[in-house]
Amino acid sequence: MANQLAMVVVFVLFSFGLLTATRLRTRFRPSDDGQAGKDFEERNDGLDLLAGLIAFGVGCNVLLILPALMELLSGSGGRPILMLHRFCSGLTTATALLLALLGGLALLQSSRWPGRMTFHAIASPLASRFGTLAISPINGATLRVLTFVPAVYLLSAPYLGLQYDTGLYHLPSLLHFQTFGPEVGLANFHFSFGFFNLQQFAQVSLQNLSPSRFILAPSLNLIFLEAFILTVVSSLSAIQQPETPNRSRQITTRALLYLCTGLIFGIQSLNSLVSFDADFAVSMTTLMLIYVLYFCCPGQRRAQALALSLFLPLLKLSGALGLALILLLEFLRQVPGLKFNRWRGVFGVVGLCRRELKTKQALAGAFLLAYASMVATNLITSGYLVFPIPFTGPWGDHAVPLASTKFIRSALVTNYARFDDNVSLSASLYPKHLSLSDWLPRFLSTSRGQLMTFWIIAAMALFLVLAAMTIANRRLLRERRLLHLSLCLLPITFLALLVLPPNPRFFPWIGSLIGFEFTELVILYPALSLLTSAILMSLLSVRLQRSLLKSTGPEPYSDRSVPSDRLYGWHSRQESPADSKEIPIRSPRQDKCWSIQPPCTPYIPSAEGRSKLTTK
Numbered sequence: 001m002a003n004q005l006a007m008v009v010v011f012v013l014f015s016f017g018l019l020t021a022t023r024l025r026t027r028f029r030p031s032d033d034g035q036a037g038k039d040f041e042e043r044n045d046g047l048d049l050l051a052g053l054i055a056f057g058v059g060c061n062v063l064l065i066l067p068a069l070m071e072l073l074s075g076s077g078g079r080p081i082l083m084l085h086r087f088c089s090g091l092t093t094a095t096a097l098l099l100a101l102l103g104g105l106a107l108l109q110s111s112r113w114p115g116r117m118t119f120h121a122i123a124s125p126l127a128s129r130f131g132t133l134a135i136s137p138i139n140g141a142t143l144r145v146l147t148f149v150p151a152v153y154l155l156s157a158p159y160l161g162l163q164y165d166t167g168l169y170h171l172p173s174l175l176h177f178q179t180f181g182p183e184v185g186l187a188n189f190h191f192s193f194g195f196f197n198l199q200q201f202a203q204v205s206l207q208n209l210s211p212s213r214f215i216l217a218p219s220l221n222l223i224f225l226e227a228f229i230l231t232v233v234s235s236l237s238a239i240q241q242p243e244t245p246n247r248s249r250q251i252t253t254r255a256l257l258y259l260c261t262g263l264i265f266g267i268q269s270l271n272s273l274v275s276f277d278a279d280f281a282v283s284m285t286t287l288m289l290i291y292v293l294y295f296c297c298p299g300q301r302r303a304q305a306l307a308l309s310l311f312l313p314l315l316k317l318s319g320a321l322g323l324a325l326i327l328l329l330e331f332l333r334q335v336p337g338l339k340f341n342r343w344r345g346v347f348g349v350v351g352l353c354r355r356e357l358k359t360k361q362a363l364a365g366a367f368l369l370a371y372a373s374m375v376a377t378n379l380i381t382s383g384y385l386v387f388p389i390p391f392t393g394p395w396g397d398h399a400v401p402l403a404s405t406k407f408i409r410s411a412l413v414t415n416y417a418r419f420d421d422n423v424s425l426s427a428s429l430y431p432k433h434l435s436l437s438d439w440l441p442r443f444l445s446t447s448r449g450q451l452m453t454f455w456i457i458a459a460m461a462l463f464l465v466l467a468a469m470t471i472a473n474r475r476l477l478r479e480r481r482l483l484h485l486s487l488c489l490l491p492i493t494f495l496a497l498l499v500l501p502p503n504p505r506f507f508p509w510i511g512s513l514i515g516f517e518f519t520e521l522v523i524l525y526p527a528l529s530l531l532t533s534a535i536l537m538s539l540l541s542v543r544l545q546r547s548l549l550k551s552t553g554p555e556p557y558s559d560r561s562v563p564s565d566r567l568y569g570w571h572s573r574q575e576s577p578a579d580s581k582e583i584p585i586r587s588p589r590q591d592k593c594w595s596i597q598p599p600c601t602p603y604i605p606s607a608e609g610r611s612k613l614t615t616k
Helices: 002-021 035-041 045-074 079-110 116-121 125-130 140-159 164-179 198-207 221-239 245-265 278-295 300-309 319-338 348-359 361-381 402-417 436-444 447-472 480-498 508-524 526-544
Strands: 557-563 582-588 603-605 611-613
Touching: 002 045, 002 079, 002 140, 002 198, 002 221, 045 079, 045 198, 045 221, 045 278, 045 300, 045 361, 079 198, 140 221, 164 198, 198 278, 221 245, 221 278, 245 278, 245 508, 278 300, 278 319, 278 480, 278 508, 300 319, 319 480, 436 447, 447 480, 447 508, 480 508
Parallel strands: none
Antiparallel strands: 557 582, 603 611
8 A cells, every 4th residue: 555655646746747847947037028927828737748748658668669679670689688678668767756856846846845945045956957946836726636636546546447458458568568668579469569559658667666567557547637627727817808707707617618528528437547548548638639729819828739739649549530620620710811822721730730840849859759659669569650550561570461460450440349349240241341331230229339320410410500500690600619610520520430440439539529519509509509409319319219218128027916914004006906905016027127017016025024025
């Protein structure tokens, strides 16, 4: 227990350090024109925390693949390569501890400690290099969020369990990377070990602090959750409009509702808080970046969010769908200014990303290094540029055979996601590329298919309502951003169903954004939202051929008659013959009545006065 508490404390300080590292001021001098203060005010704690975590993950990835690169270049392996891996793995852990130390210094700066004044007077290499004001203090709201989330983790961890995929390959790959690193041709041993996930490389550095493989370090999913909450909390003061108090309260309410829908629908399972699945990280990152694009005005925050969205596919390949949504939203925002140059305007968003990378050389270098390390990792473990996409390889003698890669892509990834786990497919059909007629009708009858059907119908209904309002009278549409979000979300939802592996747990942020669109309608157009919701629920009930609330059944039962004197004080209102001294009842053949017509009970009082289970 003491080891786990110590790891949680280090984890909290590590999160402080990630945020503080993005704000180190080199030879800080106050600016006369106040530009430094203005830039500092435009910083968003959530975006900075995400940037620090991505940078740390990229650094860990580069260090952990260095031994494998040397093995490929030199052609020699064995114990020297293993020793080099242990050294590089130790460097990642040392970096994590250094960040924890930096977070502790920032905590001292932020709190009213008795020795705070003496801390400023301490001569240190850090103070002489960066100045006494190098470490930015952590404000109160950020401090509360970064301590509240780990506190919730401590309270809920004993009651949560690891997800299925965490036991299948997330945790085994993490422990394998911790012990041996990303080995050459590792995907031939376990194909899931060839899936690139930036989060697992950063997780290795924290797992090295654990005294045993049976004691897991806190999941980095907690930091992604913290970043999402901080993005909303840190932006509340910026999105408000003091000149219009009523509108400021409305905007604050809408922002908080976005946070609530993200936490309710964007989290597929609470077990993700203790697991190492990248779907949670992609969901939280996509939601926080879309929040900035939706609520914040053009400026440093929006540019930073757009630049960070380029790293979404590094978290997981399904993050490319979130990147596509973000680029579409930004393109629609720029359309009014590109009326006279539409063909060049198609590349306006790409040009904006390029300019953002060009003006910030550190960000451009991190972008190139991150994707180079991803490609190098895939080439090392699987022999493909992007595994398991068949046309990106194979490269090298250690590569996974092309036939195996095609089988993994079609059978174990795409077709596996199209059906529930309990649905068995024939051996001849499962590995093949299926047409829509082969899998779509069967998929729509599963629970996954019904959920994604709801997403598509809801997104289409919302778009049609907003489009009709725009056509009828443009003045009725007070929030054009809502129409843009609905317009972009509709093709993204179709892509998730028809092109990508259609598993809702890969894209929980889609359901969250649809829920947020409904809350926007409720706030902006109350009467219209009620009408839209009623029509949508009616269409869904007809499409799914079931009531909105449906009990199980019909359940098998048996008719019984019980003497009234054995029921003691129960005065049944059931009609029965006047001369009958028995009361007809129904008892289920299982142990639950569910929707059996009353009176129904699984227990019948015996002659001795004790209840007797009728199903025994």
